Amino acid sequence: MPMNITIRQIQSFLHVAELGSFTRAAEKMHTMQPALSQQVRDLEAELGIRLFDRTTRRVELTEGGAEFRNIAAKIIEDLEAAARNAHDLAERKRGRVTVAAPPLLAAAIVPRAIADFHRKYPGLQVKLIDARTDQIVEHVRSGQVDCGIGTFHAGESEISSTLLARDSLMVFCTTGHALAGKPTVGWRDLDGLPLITLTRDSGIRLLVEVGFEAAQIRLVPAYEVGQITTALAMVEAGLGVAVLPTYAWSGARGMTISAVALLPRITRDIVMITRTGRSIAPAVSAFARYLGKYTTVSAATAEGAKPSSARKRTR
Structure with missing residues (x-):
């Protein structure tokens, strides 16, 4: 009783x-x-x-x-x-946030957000897990992580999303390439150029195919790779150009690479996902603001990419 x-x-x-x-x-x-x-x-x-x-x-x-x-x-x-x-x-004085992110975001954006976050909230801990997009969704759905960031298919069951930033596809090429000096590049300008793409299980690759189809040109990849960082390294080596999202510029720091806006624009949402029906802890809400800040900064930097320091380098 x-x-x-x-x-x-x-x-x-x-x-x-x-x-x-x-x-x-x-x-x-x-x-x-x-x-x-x-x-x-x-x-x-x-x-x-x-x-x-x-x-x-x-x-x-x-x-x-x-x-x-x-x-x-x-x-x-x-x-x-x-x-x-x-x-x-x-009061955000203590607690822990576990966040999952794809490799490039995990390497180029999240660490800076964590460092800034720690300066404001030294009692809060952040654990970072780098994983594939499909793994991130499952980690969030199962409760293994508090939140995930990246680009995800709309309508995932048991998943809620919060917009952090919006990015666009851009052309990445060597600083000495003919496209590098242009203010913008059209999709048809890519016709016949050796193209480095991600594999077809990537959402980015599917958007690139949409752009080529809309421009009525054939997409015949010279190279297909699984990671953005690999694509960037191949671009720097002069093996071709790549169409990648703006945040890829974060992975190109120190490389002899230029990024040029691609028109018509094809945009994607970078979001933070959480499990539907689960209240968002104050620490997670606080950290989301820092993720948004650095994701937006990364996108804005790429949109105005003028790698003068890279141009000064010799190959």
Whole structure:
């Protein structure tokens, strides 16, 4: 049979046990003695034992009362600790965020967001997992991670998304390439150029195919690779050009590569995903702002990519 014991009853009992007096316990709790005495009687009734032996001069714990005091003190201690922890979490003073991201975002954007986040919230920890897009969705859905970032198919079951930034496809080429000096490039300008693409299981590759189809030109990849970083390295080696999202520019730092806007634009949303129906912890909400900040900065940097430092390098 469930018991109906309140925190107030336990606190009243503990104060009487500590002070050995109902009167002094009532004063400490800023309540009337009859009310406090009733709290203790109600507690005794729920427990089915007598907690105190009362005389005209003193109040002493019974054997059962002494045993219950140890348990009750631990209950109150744990409750107070839980309340402090909850307050700290709400105030973003402590806690942990586990985030999953695809390799390039995990390498180029998330670390800077974590570093900035730690400066503001030193008590909060961030754990980063780099994974494929399909793995990220499953990690979020199963609760293994608090959130994931990247580009995902719309309508994933049990998944909610928050927009962080919007990026566009761009042409990446060597700084000495004929396209590098152009303010923008049209899709038809890519016709006949050796093209480095991602494999067909990539959402980026599917968008590139859409662009080629709309421009009514054939897409015949010179090379197909699985990672953006590999595509960038092949571009720098002069093996061809690549059509990649703006955030790929984060992986091209220090490389002799230019990025040029591609028209008509094909855009994608970079989002943070969480599990539907699960409340977003304050720490996760706080970290999302930093993810958005650095994802947006990365996209803006690529849109205005003028790698002057790279042009000064010799090959």
